[in-house]
Amino acid sequence: MQQAIRLLLPILGCLALLVAACSPPTAPEPTPMPPPEATPAPQPAVTPEPGVPPAEVPTPEPDPATEAERLAEPAGPVRDTLILSMGQDPDTLHPAIGLMLARAEVLFAVFTYPIVNDHRGEWMAVGVEEVPTIENGGARWVGEGDNRHLEVTFTVREGVVWHDGTPTTSADIQYAWELVMDPDFPATARTQPLKVFAIETPDDRTAVVRYMSASQAREAAENGHMGLEPEFWMEFQDQQEPLTDPEYFLPPLLSQGLWLPEHVLSDIPPDEHEGSEWARAPLGNGPYRFVQWIPDEAIRLQAVDDYFLGGPYTRNIVFRIIPDASAQLAALHAGEIDVATQVQGPNVGISPELDRLDGYEPHYIPGTAWEHIDLNLEDPILEDQDVRKALVMAMDREQIVEQLLYGNSRVAHSWVQPSIPALSWAYDEDCLVTYQHDPAGVQRLLEQTGYTRDGNGLFQRDGQPLRLRLVTTDAPLRQNVAQVLQQQLRQVGIDLELDFLPGPAFFGREGPVLRGQFQLGMYTWISTPDPDATSLYHSRSIPTAENNWVGQNFPRYANPQVDELLARGANELEIDRRQPIYCEAQQLWTDELPVIPLFQNPIVMVARDTLENFRPTPTLTPETWNIWAWFIED
Amino acid sequence: MTTYIIRRTLQMFVLLLLISMLVFGLMQMVPGGPFDHLLADPRVSAWEIDRLNRLIGLDRPLHERYLLWLGSAVRLDWGDSWQIASGVPVGRLISERLPNTLLLMGLSTALSILIALPIGIYSALRKYSWQDYAVTALSFFGISMPVFWFGLMLMIVFAVNLRWLPTSGIATPGLEHDLIDRVRHLIMPVAVLSLVNVAAWSRFMRSSMLEVLAQDYLQTARAKGLRERVVTMRHALPNGLIPIVTILGLDLPVLFSGAVVVETVFAWPGMGRLLIQGINANDWPVVQAIVIITAFLVILGNLIADVLYAVVDPRIRYS
Numbered sequence: 001m002q003q004a005i006r007l008l009l010p011i012l013g014c015l016a017l018l019v020a021a022c023s024p025p026t027a028p029e030p031t032p033m034p035p036p037e038a039t040p041a042p043q044p045a046v047t048p049e050p051g052v053p054p055a056e057v058p059t060p061e062p063d064p065a066t067e068a069e070r071l072a073e074p075a076g077p078v079r080d081t082l083i084l085s086m087g088q089d090p091d092t093l094h095p096a097i098g099l100m101l102a103r104a105e106v107l108f109a110v111f112t113y114p115i116v117n118d119h120r121g122e123w124m125a126v127g128v129e130e131v132p133t134i135e136n137g138g139a140r141w142v143g144e145g146d147n148r149h150l151e152v153t154f155t156v157r158e159g160v161v162w163h164d165g166t167p168t169t170s171a172d173i174q175y176a177w178e179l180v181m182d183p184d185f186p187a188t189a190r191t192q193p194l195k196v197f198a199i200e201t202p203d204d205r206t207a208v209v210r211y212m213s214a215s216q217a218r219e220a221a222e223n224g225h226m227g228l229e230p231e232f233w234m235e236f237q238d239q240q241e242p243l244t245d246p247e248y249f250l251p252p253l254l255s256q257g258l259w260l261p262e263h264v265l266s267d268i269p270p271d272e273h274e275g276s277e278w279a280r281a282p283l284g285n286g287p288y289r290f291v292q293w294i295p296d297e298a299i300r301l302q303a304v305d306d307y308f309l310g311g312p313y314t315r316n317i318v319f320r321i322i323p324d325a326s327a328q329l330a331a332l333h334a335g336e337i338d339v340a341t342q343v344q345g346p347n348v349g350i351s352p353e354l355d356r357l358d359g360y361e362p363h364y365i366p367g368t369a370w371e372h373i374d375l376n377l378e379d380p381i382l383e384d385q386d387v388r389k390a391l392v393m394a395m396d397r398e399q400i401v402e403q404l405l406y407g408n409s410r411v412a413h414s415w416v417q418p419s420i421p422a423l424s425w426a427y428d429e430d431c432l433v434t435y436q437h438d439p440a441g442v443q444r445l446l447e448q449t450g451y452t453r454d455g456n457g458l459f460q461r462d463g464q465p466l467r468l469r470l471v472t473t474d475a476p477l478r479q480n481v482a483q484v485l486q487q488q489l490r491q492v493g494i495d496l497e498l499d500f501l502p503g504p505a506f507f508g509r510e511g512p513v514l515r516g517q518f519q520l521g522m523y524t525w526i527s528t529p530d531p532d533a534t535s536l537y538h539s540r541s542i543p544t545a546e547n548n549w550v551g552q553n554f555p556r557y558a559n560p561q562v563d564e565l566l567a568r569g570a571n572e573l574e575i576d577r578r579q580p581i582y583c584e585a586q587q588l589w590t591d592e593l594p595v596i597p598l599f600q601n602p603i604v605m606v607a608r609d610t611l612e613n614f615r616p617t618p619t620l621t622p623e624t625w626n627i628w629a630w631f632i633e634d
Numbered sequence: 635m636t637t638y639i640i641r642r643t644l645q646m647f648v649l650l651l652l653i654s655m656l657v658f659g660l661m662q663m664v665p666g667g668p669f670d671h672l673l674a675d676p677r678v679s680a681w682e683i684d685r686l687n688r689l690i691g692l693d694r695p696l697h698e699r700y701l702l703w704l705g706s707a708v709r710l711d712w713g714d715s716w717q718i719a720s721g722v723p724v725g726r727l728i729s730e731r732l733p734n735t736l737l738l739m740g741l742s743t744a745l746s747i748l749i750a751l752p753i754g755i756y757s758a759l760r761k762y763s764w765q766d767y768a769v770t771a772l773s774f775f776g777i778s779m780p781v782f783w784f785g786l787m788l789m790i791v792f793a794v795n796l797r798w799l800p801t802s803g804i805a806t807p808g809l810e811h812d813l814i815d816r817v818r819h820l821i822m823p824v825a826v827l828s829l830v831n832v833a834a835w836s837r838f839m840r841s842s843m844l845e846v847l848a849q850d851y852l853q854t855a856r857a858k859g860l861r862e863r864v865v866t867m868r869h870a871l872p873n874g875l876i877p878i879v880t881i882l883g884l885d886l887p888v889l890f891s892g893a894v895v896v897e898t899v900f901a902w903p904g905m906g907r908l909l910i911q912g913i914n915a916n917d918w919p920v921v922q923a924i925v926i927i928t929a930f931l932v933i934l935g936n937l938i939a940d941v942l943y944a945v946v947d948p949r950i951r952y953s
Contacts, residue, residue, distance in 0.1 A: 189672075275714060296903030323898055327789065509666070
């Protein structure tokens with residue numbers, strides 16, 4: 001008997017350990033370290049191409065009067081601590097390393113950003129005096145012909161001070177850019193920074209960013225620049241136009257352009273930043289100073305005295321890390337946290353729960369993120385436009401929004417979303433071909449292209465059933481949406497098979513959408529509030545084996561007319577010139593339907609209903625952008 | 635005995651080597667590298683990803699990478715995290731979380747022993763009585779209960795409805811040194827972990843005791859006129875405890891590797907969560923370090939259990 005136990009116990013023990021190790025926690029789906037599922041953060045970027053007419057730069061909306069919507073001010077004593085919950089621990093607090101949305105919330109409290117995107121989706125100057133544009137002279141063209149280039153001037157606002165008392169200067173902008181351009185620094189996205197030739201600092205408060213002229217771009221493609229290899233400038237080998245960027249009005253650093261304290265960081269060699277203590281305990285210049293980071297548990301911040309914008313009214317901010325969605329919900333119910341951010345990513349499936357919370361208000365912000373299905377136009381079945389239209393008509397997208405999103409969103413019809421004020425000029429229903437759920441229409445279209453129903457009610461042609469495969473990630477909401485779509489299609493007679501992949505496998509370098517090994521691919525795009533779609537739907541952006549799989553045009557959409565429109569739209573200056581361009585482009589696109597737009601992904605946040613000045617944004621700017629003004633009256 | 639230990643130790647090193655190769659190979663088969671997810675952003679070119687991969691040595695052939703890793707691992711240098719905490723040495727990540735896990739697992743193991751043993755003994759002594767059946771039923775309940783669900787239920791009842799306990803975390807922000815606060819945060823996770831152990835271990839104890847109680851030598855003890863209580867406690871129990879030694883030996887690695895589900899549900903920053911994060915993020919240095927250390931502890935735990943077994947039971951002799 002004892003022998004039996006001796007043999008059995010280790011086996012049972014190992015089995016138990018295996019089971020324990022293998023059973024996944026029902027956690028917020030495993031977020032590939034950075035972008036949480038909902039928001040694989042792709043932002044359409046313009047790649048200037050040779051042969052395009054004069055590269056004029058797209059202008060952002062002019063600065064809104066920031067006083068237009070006054071922030072409330074406390075009338076009496078306020079609570080001294082606010083607790084926010086996050087779904088995961090940031091990988092680092094160094095602003096220039098990695099790409100992580102969880103980090104942005106903390107960074108916006110610790111740093112003052114030069115320019116932010118506010119709750120209307122408008123660009124607003126905070127750390128600098130104004131958003132430099134062509135109109136206000138902040139950005140201007142200099143030089144002629146091959147030497148013509150863009151110069152953007154940033155003026156640091158008075159009163160922006162690092163937490164050790166040193167004022168923030170233009171040297172900090174220059175340093176941040178030079179750091180990112182250093183070959184030994186593990187930067188992850190140099191797309192905008194590498195278009196800059198140099199940054200000059202004529203005085204302490206002025207930084208002049210000089211973008212590359214055509215000749216400088218060609219030179220860099222030949223010999224590199226600032227020590228980086230020429231391969232970075234590969235696409236500019238034959239550049240004829242000066243280099244520009246759709247976000248030229250932001251300092252050229254990722255994370256919406258941020259400066260770094262030169263007086264502290266220049267002592268650290270670029271390759272040692274990643275593991276440095278500073279990356280775990282940054283010196284900022286924002287309304288809150290860093291106090292402590294208990295790994296995987298909490299990050300604590302404390303208010304500075306006298307922030308130049310006023311406040312901060314709340315003394316302490318704590319970010320608590322609660323990875324499990326149910327535990328986060330329980331914490332809300334128990335009143336332990338004041339703001340729940342990233343509430344289970346895009347899974348508005350718990351909306352009824354959120355609506356029931358006492359003392360809290362859920363915020364569903366229709367963002368720039370939109371869920372969609374890419375249709376692989378190189379697939380023999382899908383290259384037929386009628387089949388694509390039949391597909392969208394077979395789907396009941398309204399039902400999905402009602403049932404799975406509890407009505408907290410709306411069906412999307414284009415890559416431009418309607419509800420962002422800063423983008424409203426680019427969205428017009430008259431410019432779109434929209435589709436309704438129409439089973440009769442499906443029948444008509446499919447019969448037109450030679451499909452007939454077989455004995456089981458499924459469509460088939462030449463003995464081959466109409467069977468398609470949808471690939472997507474294993475995020476809970478996506479699984480639900482996919483299964484509903486499968487049902488809807490089956491009812492109409494189309495057989496849809498489903499494939500769920502973990503996030504990294506779906507988006508990775510061997511992933512199905514990148515490699516074109518898919519028929520239907522469902523995921524989310526996020527964009528900045530600009531309708532530019534060159535990197536998504538221009539034929540130059542198709543990833544192929546020849547170009548080493550670079551590009552985001554996964555449907556492999558190639559329409560010369562649309563190509564020309566998108567390129568023009570990206571380079572036009574004024575809204576009234578861009579508007580008809582995008583109208584026509586969207587008309588063609590929605591008619592050809594390389595992509596089936598599904599719905600806008602609402603950003604879901606929960607905050608105490610007594611929290612003042614809570615203004616989440618529809619873009620990648622986190623809700624903490626105005627955290628200096630947050631308070632709860634006691 | 636000494637030769638036995640030496641032989642087992644040598645076997646341990648061979649086994650660890652094989653395990654490390656296996657894990658290394660398995661991680662290779664996982665699609666995607668640690669930076670691939672960055673491709674979802676159009677501002678990141680494939681060229682940058684390749685460059686980043688080169689920076690951490692992913693372009694080198696597999697066996698070369700393995701040998702490099704092995705070379706540092708034997709000096710207990712587990713490398714830097716690629717993803718979970720960019721640039722931070724894996725050793726530091728582990729040392730930050732290990733105390734939390736040791737606290738949680740250590741307490742729950744201790745508590746489980748304190749509860750399971752008496753229950754098991756009691757159950758054995760009152761075999762087939764209604765108390766025994768009650769305990770048996772509760773044990774089955776405990777073993778079958780999904781840890782995740784039970785944890786959430788406790789959270790809802792005690793933290794949300796009654797507000798007697800905090801929902802999750804190791805401490806209220808700002809009160810990390812307050813003992814009462816720490817204890818309040820420990821109660822639920824420890825209770826959940828203990829439930830499973832108590833259920834299982836009380837069964838082991840019960841069957842072990844039953845086996846011992848059936849032995850003839852106890853008849854002799856009773857014949858000598860000893861009271862039943864003395865017979866049980868001084869003569870039966872020590873022998874009944876022997877299998878518990880094995881259990882504890884097997885439990886050693888769990889003290890280190892923690893419990894993923896409980897740690898996630900209760901937002902406990904421990905080793906279990908670290909491992910899961912590492913796997914999800916393709917952060918191989920982290921995963922490898924944890925797996926190897928856990929494997930080492932499993933083997934060590936078994937060895938200790940076997941040795942102790944021989945120590946407490948003179949009938950056992952290894953050759």
